[in-house]
Amino acid sequence: MDFIDLPIHAIAHARxxxxxxxxxxxxxxxxxxxxxxxxxxxTKEKVLQIFKHLGASKVxxxxxxxxxxxxxxxxxxxxxxxxxxxxxxxxxxxxxxHLLHELVLPIKKDMLPKNSPYRQKFKD
Amino acid sequence: MKQKKVYIGxxxxxxxxxxxxxxxxxxxxxxxxxxxxxxxxxxxxRTLAIAQQYRLKNPEEGYSPFLDSYINPILxxxxxxxxxxxxxxxxxxxxxxxxxxxxxxxxLNTRTPKIGVVIGDDLLEYMSHKxxxxxxxxxxxxxxxxxxTAANVYLGARPIADALTQNVDIVxxxxxxxxxxxxxxxxxxxxxxxxxxxxxxxGTICGHLLECGxxxxxxxxxxxxxxxxxxxxxxxxxxxxxxxxxxxxxxKPVNTGGLxxxxxxxxxxxxxxxDPSNYLVPDVTADMTNLELxxxxxxxxxxxxxxxxxxxxxxxxxxxxxxxxxxEAEMSYAGPNALARAKLAGEVISKRIETLGLQGQLxxxxxxxxxxxxxxxxxxxxxxxxxxxYRVRTSGIYPLxxxxxxxxxxxxxxxxxxxxxxxxxxxxVTPQSSTASILVDRKTVDPNIRVKxx
Numbered sequence: 001m002d003f004i005d006l007p008i009h010a011i012a013h014a015r016x017x018x019x020x021x022x023x024x025x026x027x028x029x030x031x032x033x034x035x036x037x038x039x040x041x042x043t044k045e046k047v048l049q050i051f052k053h054l055g056a057s058k059v060x061x062x063x064x065x066x067x068x069x070x071x072x073x074x075x076x077x078x079x080x081x082x083x084x085x086x087x088x089x090x091x092x093x094x095x096x097x098h099l100l101h102e103l104v105l106p107i108k109k110d111m112l113p114k115n116s117p118y119r120q121k122f123k124d
Numbered sequence: 125m126k127q128k129k130v131y132i133g134x135x136x137x138x139x140x141x142x143x144x145x146x147x148x149x150x151x152x153x154x155x156x157x158x159x160x161x162x163x164x165x166x167x168x169x170r171t172l173a174i175a176q177q178y179r180l181k182n183p184e185e186g187y188s189p190f191l192d193s194y195i196n197p198i199l200x201x202x203x204x205x206x207x208x209x210x211x212x213x214x215x216x217x218x219x220x221x222x223x224x225x226x227x228x229x230x231x232l233n234t235r236t237p238k239i240g241v242v243i244g245d246d247l248l249e250y251m252s253h254k255x256x257x258x259x260x261x262x263x264x265x266x267x268x269x270x271x272x273t274a275a276n277v278y279l280g281a282r283p284i285a286d287a288l289t290q291n292v293d294i295v296x297x298x299x300x301x302x303x304x305x306x307x308x309x310x311x312x313x314x315x316x317x318x319x320x321x322x323x324x325x326x327g328t329i330c331g332h333l334l335e336c337g338x339x340x341x342x343x344x345x346x347x348x349x350x351x352x353x354x355x356x357x358x359x360x361x362x363x364x365x366x367x368x369x370x371x372x373x374x375x376k377p378v379n380t381g382g383l384x385x386x387x388x389x390x391x392x393x394x395x396x397x398x399d400p401s402n403y404l405v406p407d408v409t410a411d412m413t414n415l416e417l418x419x420x421x422x423x424x425x426x427x428x429x430x431x432x433x434x435x436x437x438x439x440x441x442x443x444x445x446x447x448x449x450x451x452e453a454e455m456s457y458a459g460p461n462a463l464a465r466a467k468l469a470g471e472v473i474s475k476r477i478e479t480l481g482l483q484g485q486l487x488x489x490x491x492x493x494x495x496x497x498x499x500x501x502x503x504x505x506x507x508x509x510x511x512x513x514y515r516v517r518t519s520g521i522y523p524l525x526x527x528x529x530x531x532x533x534x535x536x537x538x539x540x541x542x543x544x545x546x547x548x549x550x551x552x553v554t555p556q557s558s559t560a561s562i563l564v565d566r567k568t569v570d571p572n573i574r575v576k577x578x
Contacts, residue, residue, distance in 0.1 A: 009350070013347070013350070013351060013387065013391065015344065015345075015391040015392070015394065015395050017394075017395045017396030017397070018396065019396060019398070020559070022398070024394070024396065024397060024398055026390070026391060026394035026395070028387065028390050028391065028394075030387070053498065054497075060398075060399075062398075062399055062400050062401075064394075064400055064412070064415075066413070066414065066415060066416055066429075067386075067390045067393070067415065067417065068390075069390050069393075069394060071394045071397060071398075071400060073398045073399075081559075082170070083169075083170060083447070083556065083557055083558050083559050084447065084521065084556070084558055086450075086485060086486075086487035086519040086521065087487065087489070087496070087519075088489060088491065088495055088496055088519075089496040094497065095496075095497070098497040101497075113350075115349075116350065117349045117350065
């Protein structure tokens, strides 16, 4: 078994910020070797689909190849924003974890960082 | 001769951030023989609206309610070691903050500081409500029927640099872009002019990386097993060493926990950033897309390649209005069949709110069932066990306080009227404030910006 479907959490990290009703979530490759696959897989269409149930209406994607990072700007995903949202997480600070969980892709063992706990999922 | 470097530490990244975080920074900076600064960023959008309320009740107040807690521990050492303090701790009353610092100085028997205060951010002082409401809106709600509680324009770094030319020990501002707390000192120390756009861009990026305190030094980063951070409980807040050419190094004090790495810096770089090639502040449009990060030993990252373009034509201002009251209340269900009982509790609340005729949007979510990523009526993508530890949470915003209280009362009544074995009920009613952003002409704002010396 070469590839296993895993959340992108296996090869990337993320942080979410808010401004009004707009959430921005970065998606950063742990290592250069996964940049190309992240660049290809993490499209704005896919991200919009992941946050649609929260009201997301539009996603812009910005690219920072020097830093192996993408930045997604997601409109209307915060239930009105920090001052009017009824949600427990009014800032949408936890949404970075949602992106890392919901974006799933086939991953090979040698794509993982050296000490990644996901290595245990692969049988040698 | 050694190239001049400017050192800037950040002792707070939000209103209520750790009060003792600046102590290790001051300890480190005091042994450095270069211009050195300590910034405190403590002014969120809502914080200012609350501060305005305090000032309306008492004209002496309206500065940060935490001013004493931040200033007390470090004022004497900063003054004795020529570490200049730059902060938006002035909130709705920067002059009041300066006066309070002078009182603290007397009480602690320190050298009397010379304080520069920047004023001019409070639009209510020179624009009518009508003019404010007629300004072009960037985002937010229609406020024409609400009571404006605060309207403040984001000032840039230039007034801070101007204040520093008057040989002050401390600069206090109200609403100013957070990154300007670093850009102001850099502008002053290196003599940057308005057309030094790349340097202003680099200084803005530096300020942006500093403004959330420990978020660049390993806080808000740890994911055990995946992203480990040593001694997080003792995390050190950031210090920047800035060189004349716009290159800077991010590090943290010795003997502190945390982590400075390319990964921590990249996460913070994009935090609350939209288009990284157009990061707008009043002094410049900063461009992060050419940045290069390089490790420079343990907990030191070099940042190169900050760029800048012409600043935006108009300035952004935030308006705050009263917006009723939010009721929030929770009740726990655990053990066998807990998920079904929590769901039933949510249904009971929804029906009761309908029966009581409370108008408004009600949210019901189950903590433990993906509450922050889903909601009650959506299918969570997690495989949820029927048995477990779940907590139903409801919230609603209503025009009147007693209406919000009614929602809380209904959740509490689950004790006797809800499903089996609910416990740990808690409820809160809190006043709400809404915000919108508008664009204001520089020619309206500029003549009102002044530096007062105390």
